[in-house]
Amino acid sequence: MSEAYNPEVIEKKWQKIWDDEKAFHAPNDYTKPKMYNLVEFPYPSGQGLHVGHPRPYTAMDIVSRKRRMQGYNVLFPMGWDAFGLPTENYAIKNHIHPKIVTKNNVARFKAQLHRLGYSFDWDREVNTTDPNYYHWTQWIFLKLFKAGLAYKTEMPINWCTSCKVGLANEEVVGGVCERCGSPVIRKMQSQWMLKITAYADKLIDDLDLVDYIERVKIQQKNWIGRSHGAEVDFALKGKEEKLRIYTTRPDTLFGVTYMVLSPEHPYIEQFKDEIKNWDEVVAYREAAARKSDFERTELAKDKTGVCIDGISAINPVNGEEIPVWISDYVLMSYGTGAIMAVPGHDDRDWEFAKKFNLPIIEVIAGGNVDEAAFTDVQTGTLVNSGFLTGMSVEEAKKAITEFLHKNGLGEPKTNFKLRDWVFSRQRYWGEPIPIVKCEKCGYVPIPEDQLPLELPDVKSYMPTDTGESPLAHMTEWVNTTCPCCGGPAKRETDTMPQWAGSSWYFLRYIDPENDTCIADPEAMKYWLPVDWYNGGMEHTTLHLLYSRFWHKFLYDQGVVPTPEPYQKRTSHGMILGSNGEKMSKSRGNVVNPDDVVNDFGADTLRTYEMFIGAFELAAAWSEDGVKGCRKFLDRVWKLQDIVKDGNAYTPALETRIHQTIKKVSNDYEEMKYNTGIAAMMTLVNDFYKVGSITKADYKVLLVLLNPVAPHITEELWERMGFAGRLYNTAWPEYDEEKTVEAMIEVVVQINGKVRAKITVPKDVDKDTAIAAGKEAVADKLTGTIVKEIYVPGRLVNIVQK
RNA sequence: GCAGAUAUGGCGGAACUGGCAGACGCGCUGGAUUUAGGUUCCAGUGGUUAACACCGUGUGGGUUCGAGUCCCACUAUCUGCACCA
16 A cells, blocks of 8 residues: 655655756747746735736646747746735835835745745746836837827815825726815826727737637727727817817718707817806816716716707708717717717717707618617618618718718718826836936936836835825935936936736746846747737736737837737636635635645645636635545545556556546636536546556556646656656657547437436448437337438437427 | 626536537545544435426526527626736
């Protein structure tokens, strides 16, 4: 009898051996086929590793280990996305420098990840808060600035009226400040912006070049929200100025019954003197300022608005005078901040019109506009629409756009929902923006040879009460000279958002120590693009899009060799608490991975997280499920006792072994880890049923299981006296011929209901199978046979009347 | 509100392109081993039924010899919504 399986001892032993042997170092050997596997690097939070982290990490570790065994030069790196709000808030509260908080958190995360036996190449570790790293984050910003893609503008921010600080959306709960409960308003603040909209078309179109799971592509496309429509000028009665609106439905122009301006629309201020109900308008505007865009559109069911008394517009196609309203369902950030309202054919306009008793005109026949807006663009026909009457929506769009263009009333316009990226944070713990402001020269970039611009030490990390960054207190740092004219200048005190460092980190892994460029171009040519990037669905529209944007920019600048950073993108589901809810301290359902490793071992945790359910779906934690996986590993361990010498598979197991190699090899590549593990469980069950196995049988199991449970399998490999290390053993092959039994079972149905089962040779022909099937159910064939179906290897179906 | 997804036993889940629903694991029941508990091993386990058989994949329709899978209309839940990461 072998001694008991003791993960605590063997896991430490093998982790040390792998470190000492640099087992998973990815050499820059450009002659080998490469595979670059990437997982999202964590934010090293104070809470330590969460059981959610190991799910994607183990998954990609499995792929990486398997591909190494198949001869690939695999790059599987890890690092730290360490700038961020929680660290800064912790530092403020506890008076510890964020640098120290970060250092401690990173050390803890690293130790926790190390215990899980991941095959990361730790020689390539990066940290976004390291000046040698953010040197290049700043360098990219300067490139963007010089290319005209970084600019400053006034943007609304959340402003706590009591703390007098800018707040992140997350810090605003129910319209009040999370810390003090005071009301939060929207205040205008000068902000650095990145022109991601300049890449909107490419970001959509180039999705055709990559292999992302479909829902990621769809979500990115919808987020960018490209729509084709027209901008139309409406005359304002008695004024020179025109009111320009954007619409995706210019075909409904004859159905406009009112106009709506966003509460922030500049015309409101401009025409102040003519607005008779000014007080009411201002009151409404102030109320709207207290709501976020999200709240404004969320409350869409209960529309609010005010009719501007004193201003009206003229419909350019029929000369009709129509009222102008303001309402918060129109956003200044989309289109022109003004819309033409067609209640007959737009749901939001319809609800608004119903509420305020505005007329509804039907211009597309096909529905009943008294009941609901008719929004179908496929079937309707234009009515009540002058020269458009009788056309389809498609035809009318074309005709009206041409008409508007010819008469100087408007033009076709492509719009995007995507907005430019607000790149400023009035915070300390971020990369300083390497710009100075000179009275004479304006915004001037710091010369590249002066990078990195290091974050200075400050005494207090609290933002100033003017809404500036804590860096604004550092007068000796802020006051500098202009690199352009040598005159007095002030440094930018805003820092970059956390997204900056994570937008290009995969490039730095390629050549993390390089201090003359982002990464060696030869090395980038070899390793890029990232072959497989797995991450959370929640990063689809921000991080993933931001990093694609930066990469595309760097490609246009000739810095990187590929137009897209990631060839393939997959996504994992969340791990929920045992009650099926998201894990959180307040719900008390948090599971600490350290406890699981202590109680059951890292291999058990890894196996369980892969077995828990379909990789892309959310799954609830179950302590009993963990135990089941430990039991499986115990059974694998104890197979030692029934192994006998032999270089061939046990004949009774041969088919099952070939089937399992095939199944597991495919499942790992398709991220169907749960069924792959189930297949190995079945194999182990079969091993015990047979009662004794050969070394060859056992060897296959150990290799297949190694990517999931690397420590126990490596230990057993050594104990069985197999040559070399398991981690660099070749992946097993299977023989397709041998995956199918000679005799197969086929179901016999009558009218689709199973009535019998027959056993036939695997390559039986249709007629023989049907004849055998009929014989098996002869006593039940009482009617007239109208159809006979044979699905090879599966079933015979006799249809009778 | 907009966008994306999901729904199968007591539980987690499986089911390739429409072909035996419930693989594998947990839990539970019974038995063996054990002084006992635990561990381990063996057998059983969707529901109704004495049985034959029938019913069963969120709800309601449809297509098909055959639907968890395809189509239409719903419902519920989860994720994201731009300063959390």
